[in-house]
Amino acid sequence: MQDPHNKPIKRVVIAGGGTAGWLAASLMKKVLGKAVDITLVESEAIGTVGVGEATIPPIRLVNQVLGIDEAQFLHDTKATIKLAIRFENWKTKGESYYHTFGAPGKSMAFCHFHHYWVKARQQGLKADLWDFDLNYHAAEAGRFAQINAKDPVVELPFAYHFDASLYAQYLRKLSENMGVVRKEGKISRVQRFTDSGFIQALHLESGDVVEGDLFVDCTGFKGLLIEEALGAGYDDWSHLLPCDSAIAVPSERHEKTAPYTRSIAHDAGWQWRIPLQHRNGNGHVYSSRYISDDQACDTLLSNLDTKPLGDPKLIKFTTGRRRKQWYKNVVAVGLSSGFLEPLESTSIHLIQSAIVRLIQLFPHNGFAPSLESEYNKQSELEFEQIRDFLVLHYTVNERTDSAFFNDMRNITLPDSLAHKIALFKESGNLLREQNDLFLESSWLQVLYGQGITPKDYHGLVNSVPEVQLNQMLTRLLEIKKEPIAKLPTHDEYINGMVAKYKRAMS
Ligand SMILES: Cc1cc2nc3c(=O)[nH]c(=O)nc-3n(C[C@H](O)[C@H](O)[C@H](O)COP(=O)(O)OP(=O)(O)OC[C@H]3O[C@@H](n4cnc5c(N)ncnc54)[C@H](O)[C@@H]3O)c2cc1C
Known part of the structure; x- marks a missing residue:
């Protein structure tokens, strides 16, 4: 088997099928087309992280590039509109302010x-x-x-709140329609070339072997390829952002759907409330140095403004970034590349910009070191900012x-x-x-x-x-x-768009 170092790159293997995996598959296939063959491996038994429902305006560019019809998107992902985040109790208890996607006033030259x-x-x-x-x-x-x-x-710039699992399903359908091949199964071993250390193939529990030239690691926090196989290293930023845990729970929807995310500061972190068409997403992000998981769960449940719809789910994380997000023939995208808590809904955006960067610096003719170092320089600055x-x-x-x-x-x-x-x-x-x-x-x-x-x-x-x-x-x-x-109310707008899609389908 020839080491892929200096040969044309054709076979792209994506490990993981969460938002990162399917967004990578759909965007890369849409833009790179026949230049690449894409295989995505995911394991239903492992599942996805199951959160990630608020976005920022550049998501609309992704949807445009993918040719997504807005009415269908709103219908299929149970999405709502996001105009802002309302920060409550952050400056002092009882005070609130908005971080909107608009701009106060108007743009002026020089000042x-x-x-x-x-x-x-x-x-x-x-x-x-x-x-x-x-x-x-x-x-x-x-x-x-x-x-x-x-x-x-x-202007009224906006983004969306959506159901993350429905969004991944939507992207999967799109990707498969464009020719991306999906393989179900758990990756049990990562095979590397002995001389270069580049990854050669993924071995699945079923016995299947998936070979590739370029591997995109979308396996979530653990970073199966970038960290467990290649040991790229991690910069821990807990001293700057000490929240290390989150508890998430869905709750009933409100009669009126707010077109913004709420971020409510508590004593050791903050709570999100994300309104969707069929439910609210809620979560408490906190530092376990200041409260226990049980206390954090109680805080969340006692601050829900509608009835919970399921059991709370605990998620642990370490804030920081993978020291090298592109290393050898692996590029880490999504949670495997690092994690910044969801205070400003930036993770899905980081997925999007990583894929755009990878497409821009795609190693068509082999892995030139300058491509890797440029990619890593840009992603480091982006994470730090x-x-x-x-x-x-x-x-x-x-x-x-x-x-x-x-x-x-x-x-x-x-x-x-x-x-x-x-x-x-x-x-x-x-x-x-x-x-x-x-x-x-x-x-x-x-x-x-x-x-x-x-x-x-x-x-x-x-x-x-x-x-x-x-x-x-x-x-x-x-x-x-x-x-x-x-302007119509937010609910009138959403209901109108959903009805428009249903009419078009009938
Ligand atoms: C508490 C919290 C709240 C968040 N809120 C937001 C938000 O509001 N907005 C936002 O933009 N982002 C948010 N995020 C981030 C967002 O959830 C992620 O960026 C997004 O879901 C992408 O995750 P992922 O695809 O990288 O990983 P995952 O969803 O974990 O997917 C990993 C995939 O890898 C597969 N896999 C893993 N190991 C193997 C194996 N051995 N074999 C085969 N397959 C394997 C899994 O089956 C799965 O398909 C939040 C994150 C957290 C933790």
């Missing part, structure tokens, strides 16, 4: 909108940051429709009632984050770093929402006469609210 708002607030303006945000108004009013506006000031954004939520807080939050205020921050916080605090400045997933508007909402008001604003603001500044802000407040009354 961001919030500098004008900071000056106006110093002069007595009452309107809060979110009063200038259409996503906020729509989330609060429980209304939604796709707005195809020419003017970005009245998201990590910093998550740490921000915890470390800037005024919660003096909880040992966990007291400790989080005093952790030693990565220089990159400490600099960002200081820059904003002192000057109001926020500048997007390279390809940071989170734009200035996201950092602004969380920095301000968690309790930092900049001391200063940009000097350019002073060139606008006060009367003009007030007129601009007053007009913007009207513009941002105007569309709301004309």
Whole structure:
């Protein structure tokens, strides 16, 4: 058998059939087409992690590339619309703020909108940051429709909440229709070439052997290929993000479906509530250094706002990232590549961007070391930038009632984050770093929402006469609210789309 180091890469083997496995299969087949043969191995007996239901707007690009019809998608995955995350009890108990997918105000050259708002607030303006945000108004009013506006000031960016297992089934159907071959069975042994250490084949318990050139490890937390076979190593970030456990439980749906995720801080972590068409997804993410699993379970169950629909499920994890996400002829995608807790719903996005990166750097003619190192450089930066954004939520807080939050205020921050916080605090400045997933508007909402008001604003603001500044802000407040009354409710939108799909099918 020839070592695949320097020969054309044709046979792609995906180990694992969770969201990561099937998203990798469908996107790679759709884009790379006949250039690759894809086999996916998964084990129903092992199953999937079974969570992961809130997303961020780039998921819509994936759906577009895959040619997914939105009405069918909403119908098949029981999806709802997500306009924002509402953070409750994070700054202090009883206070809340939104991190929306919109942007407060409007985009301005050289000097961001919030500098004008900071000056106006110093002069007595009452309107809060979110009063200038259409996503906020729509989330609060429980209304939604796709707005195809020419003017970005009245755009309503959105993502989805969906049932993760239905999404994986949906992607499986798509992938198999495109020619991806699925093999059921448990991988019992990983065979490697003796000289290079590259992976040659996966041996299944059934006796089947699946050979490949490139292996995509989507086997979940354990990283069967990248870690157990190749020992790529793991950077543990628990000192920055100490939550290491989650308990998840579904509950009955509400009569009205909220178009946002709730994130409710407790004493040693936080609780998510994700509304779907047929149920709510709930979970408590916490640090086991501060409470026991039983206490965490009680906290979750006593804070559900509807009746539970099943038994709570406990999941343990270590926050961090695989030191090399591409190593030899294995690329780790999904939980096998690392894990950042679901506070900002970034894991499915990380799957998506890993696959895009792999397609962009695909080793068509063999495993050139520069491809591997470029891939690893980009994924390292991406994980670190998201990590910093998550740490921000915890470390800037005024919660003096909880040992966990007291400790989080005093952790030693990565220089990159400490600099960002200081820059904003002192000057109001926020500048997007390279390809940071989170734009200035996201950092602004969380920095301000968690309790930092900049001391200063940009000097350019002073060139606008006060009367003009007030007129601009007053007009913007009207513009941002105007569309709301004309929008259908979120439930009317979802029901309308589902009915449209059913009509098309009948
Ligand atoms: C508590 C929690 C909440 C989360 N919430 C969100 C969220 O709101 N939004 C978001 O974007 N992400 C979220 N995530 C992350 C999200 O769940 C994952 O990114 C996503 O499900 C992908 O998982 P995966 O496919 O990598 O792994 P898994 O779902 O674990 O799939 C692993 C696959 O590998 C197979 N496998 C494993 N070993 C073998 C073997 N020996 N032989 C054959 N097959 C094998 C399994 O059968 C399975 O098919 C959350 C994660 C956790 C832990």
